Amino acid sequence: MIDAVGNPQSLFLLGGTSEIGLAIAERYAARRPLRIVLAGRPSPRLDEAAARLRATGSTVTTLPFDARKPETHADVVEKAFAEGDIDITVVAFGLLGDNEKAWTDVEAARELAEANYVGAVTVGVALADRLRRQGHGSLVALSSVAGERARRSNFVYGSTKAGMDAFYYGLTDALRPYGVHVTVVRPGFVHTKMTAGMKPAPLAQTPEQVADVVVDAVRHHKELVWAPAAFRWVMSVLRHLPRAIFRRIPA
Numbered sequence: 001m002i003d004a005v006g007n008p009q010s011l012f013l014l015g016g017t018s019e020i021g022l023a024i025a026e027r028y029a030a031r032r033p034l035r036i037v038l039a040g041r042p043s044p045r046l047d048e049a050a051a052r053l054r055a056t057g058s059t060v061t062t063l064p065f066d067a068r069k070p071e072t073h074a075d076v077v078e079k080a081f082a083e084g085d086i087d088i089t090v091v092a093f094g095l096l097g098d099n100e101k102a103w104t105d106v107e108a109a110r111e112l113a114e115a116n117y118v119g120a121v122t123v124g125v126a127l128a129d130r131l132r133r134q135g136h137g138s139l140v141a142l143s144s145v146a147g148e149r150a151r152r153s154n155f156v157y158g159s160t161k162a163g164m165d166a167f168y169y170g171l172t173d174a175l176r177p178y179g180v181h182v183t184v185v186r187p188g189f190v191h192t193k194m195t196a197g198m199k200p201a202p203l204a205q206t207p208e209q210v211a212d213v214v215v216d217a218v219r220h221h222k223e224l225v226w227a228p229a230a231f232r233w234v235m236s237v238l239r240h241l242p243r244a245i246f247r248r249i250p251a
Contacts (some may be wrong), residue, residue: 001087002135006219007031008087008138012080014123016040016062017049019192020142023211024090029056037080037164039065040093067093067119068111077126081134088218089127090140091120091168094161102156109156116160121167128171131180138218139175139182141168145226148186174221183217185210187227203228 008028013021016038025036034060040046050060065076095115101108114133120128131137147161150191172182189204205227213227
């Protein structure tokens with residue numbers, strides 16, 4: 001279990017090659033070695049991620065996982081918990097996609113919706129069931145500020161994150177009576193392979209900076225955080241802008 005100063009003994013990362021997810025695992029492993037389960041598509045990147053975390057002294061196993069195969073998600077979760085309770089679970093998978101293609105191509109839109117929303121919900125239901133039976137633990141869901149008010153340039157991606165965000169925020173209340181804490185994290189622009197080549201937005205962060213926000217949020221049982229924290233006020237303003245003005249904001 002997580003000790004009095006917030007140190008877990010085990011962590012389950014869905015999206016095993018996520019740079020933010022790996023940074024979170026490293027933050028915890030720097031305090032003491034963990035039992036870590038990485039779920040992701042079998043690939044050299046997943047193998048590299050496992051090796052990276054083993055270098056911290058942690059015990060790392062991998063599980064094959066495909067966000068677009070929801071019929072397999074319950075089984076993946078059960079396998080992750082097969083060796084014992086898990087203190088922290090992190091939902092960190094997702095696709096950014098090409099917005100111009102996504103709103104004009106049915107398959108591109110479906111791919112985003114299946115990975116970012118359908119997959120996140122089916123994983124969340126399976127995790128909620130397992131954590132409820134376990135009776136303790138923290139669940140971290142990596143959402144996005146794009147889900148608060150999507151712009152013309154990212155509205156398909158933003159719509160999937162809005163749905164995912166609402167689901168996990170609802171879990172905060174559903175799981176609280178069972179001793180399980182849920183934290184929804186809304187990062188802004190993060191420097192990762194996914195955003196490589198894109199022009200950084202204001203308040204851009206590194207995966208390590210987002211990881212620091214997550215570790216603090218889990219320790220203090222915060223249900224909703226922004227990364228960086230200043231985005232809370234930025235998005236509060238943007239949410240209330242008249243549509244005619246919001247349209248003029250540069251993409």
